[in-house]
Amino acid sequence: MGTMFVVVGVTGGIAAYKAAQLVRLLVKDGHDVHVIPTDDALRFVGLPTWEALSRNTVTTSVHDDVARVRHVALGQQADLIVIAPATANTIAKMAAGLADDLLGTTLLATTAPVMIAPAMHTEMWQHPATQANIDTLISRGVHMIGPVSGELTGGDTGPGRMMEPEQIHEAVTRELREEPAGPEGPATGQRWLVTAGGTREPLDPVRYIGNRSSGRQGVEVALAAARRGADVTLVAVNLDPAVLAQVTRKHASAAGDIRSRHGNAAHGGSVRVVRASSTEELREAVIGRVRDADVVVMAAAVSDYRMAEVAQEKLRKEDTDGTLTLRLVPTPDILAEISASKGADQTIVGFAAETPGEATLAERAIRKRRRKGCDLLAANEVGWERGFERDDNRLLIVDDRDETVADVVGSKRDTAEGLVATILAR
Ligand code: CTP
Numbered sequence: 255m256g257t258m259f260v261v262v263g264v265t266g267g268i269a270a271y272k273a274a275q276l277v278r279l280l281v282k283d284g285h286d287v288h289v290i291p292t293d294d295a296l297r298f299v300g301l302p303t304w305e306a307l308s309r310n311t312v313t314t315s316v317h318d319d320v321a322r323v324r325h326v327a328l329g330q331q332a333d334l335i336v337i338a339p340a341t342a343n344t345i346a347k348m349a350a351g352l353a354d355d356l357l358g359t360t361l362l363a364t365t366a367p368v369m370i371a372p373a374m375h376t377e378m379w380q381h382p383a384t385q386a387n388i389d390t391l392i393s394r395g396v397h398m399i400g401p402v403s404g405e406l407t408g409g410d411t412g413p414g415r416m417m418e419p420e421q422i423h424e425a426v427t428r429e430l431r432e433e434p435a436g437p438e439g440p441a442t443g444q445r446w447l448v449t450a451g452g453t454r455e456p457l458d459p460v461r462y463i464g465n466r467s468s469g470r471q472g473v474e475v476a477l478a479a480a481r482r483g484a485d486v487t488l489v490a491v492n493l494d495p496a497v498l499a500q501v502t503r504k505h506a507s508a509a510g511d512i513r514s515r516h517g518n519a520a521h522g523g524s525v526r527v528v529r530a531s532s533t534e535e536l537r538e539a540v541i542g543r544v545r546d547a548d549v550v551v552m553a554a555a556v557s558d559y560r561m562a563e564v565a566q567e568k569l570r571k572e573d574t575d576g577t578l579t580l581r582l583v584p585t586p587d588i589l590a591e592i593s594a595s596k597g598a599d600q601t602i603v604g605f606a607a608e609t610p611g612e613a614t615l616a617e618r619a620i621r622k623r624r625r626k627g628c629d630l631l632a633a634n635e636v637g638w639e640r641g642f643e644r645d646d647n648r649l650l651i652v653d654d655r656d657e658t659v660a661d662v663v664g665s666k667r668d669t670a671e672g673l674v675a676t677i678l679a680r
Contacts, residue, residue, distance in 0.1 A: 266294025329363030376412030439483025451491030472553030
């Protein structure tokens with residue numbers, strides 16, 4: 255890949271000391287590394303450290319080196335900008351486009367890929383203001399590296415911990431390698447079919463058998479693929495409007511067939527939404543499109559049974575003897591069906607939500623993948639208190655050689671990023 259001009263933004267958090275290792279690794283790779291700390295960052299790690307490690311002059315101010323128009327020059331020259339750690343404050347400033355220091359002006363002056371490794375307390379990460387800012391940055395094509403769940407300063411644990419410098423280095427290297435200048439993303443030109451949500455099997459006109467899947471993990475997979483350039487069809491299975499809004503916020507149309515663009519000019523993927531409710535509708539939506547798809551991700555939670563006969567009128571208590579017996583028959587297994595007839599160039603990915611039991615998660619994932627015949631299977635543990643209605647998740651991914659190829663922990667966005675990266679690495 256040769257020597258790249260890499261700008262490392264360092265902002266004011268305790269994780270700043272870990273950025274030193276990132277700078278060291280990038281310099282070791284032979285890159286021309288320019289560190290731009292914020293004034294606050296210098297309270298954690300001093301300027302001489304950054305100059306010594308990067309072997310380049312370091313300033314925080316837009317008033318130094320004015321003759322060479324330093325406040326825009328770094329941004330113009332950069333092949334990539336990575337900000338580690340990125341504090342909640344810096345993320346907010348980026349979302350607003352503020353340019354009151356050298357890092358701010360550099361970010362506005364660049365067309366290079368921008369990657370951020372957030373680090374903050376869980377409460378700050380989860381605050382709607384921060385999340386809205388993250389959404390804004392992602393919609394502009396900024397790449398997220400973490401955060402992950404783990405120990406935070408002060409003894410707390412939870413999502414908000416910065417990814418380790420080695421992992422950030424890996425992500426940066428991948429991005430530098432994958433992205434020659436131009437409008438290509440690693441998934442550009444690929445068509446993905448992603449299902450998300452939980453099916454509903456009607457009992458009668460007003461009742462159904464359903465499950466607790468919100469569809470957020472699947473939606474994140476669709477968005478992560480689009481950010482990398484894929485044209486995604488998302489089959490939205492009874493998604494809550496708030497979840498669907500993540501996809502459709504900007505480009506909603508009345509038609510139930512919505513297209514929206516994600517990523518920056520560099521990765522112009524898209525997400526198109528089609529809706530389904532029952533397993534039969536989901537099957538129709540998938541079977542009708544599977545042939546055109548390069549990758550299929552079956553993240554939807556599908557009912558294994560449906561009513562043998564759906565009542566055409568509301569079931570009434572007075573028509574029963576006090577108890578109610580439902581006769582259920584199996585639904586078709588969509589994942590097994592598409593895996594059995596898959597094309598040579600297709601990748602089919604299944605999901606499994608497992609409650610803890612005797613066999614390990616990996617063992618059960620391996621068994622389920624074999625049974626379904628898909629290429630990859632992503633398993634996560636669920637329970638009364640786990641997996642659903644919360645943002646942190648763990649995905650264990652097994653492949654067709656029965657190997658665990660990834661074990662990613664973090665927000666549903668992070669785990670989606672990990673899964674998409676694993677799929678693209680195949
Ligand atoms: N799936 C499917 N069609 C079905 C049931 C499940 O396509 N009728 C898909 C899901 O979308 C998911 C995967 O299969 O990707 C795993 O679903 P799961 O319900 O865990 O599998 P089952 O074979 O039903 O296993 P279990 O007995 O553990 O429920």
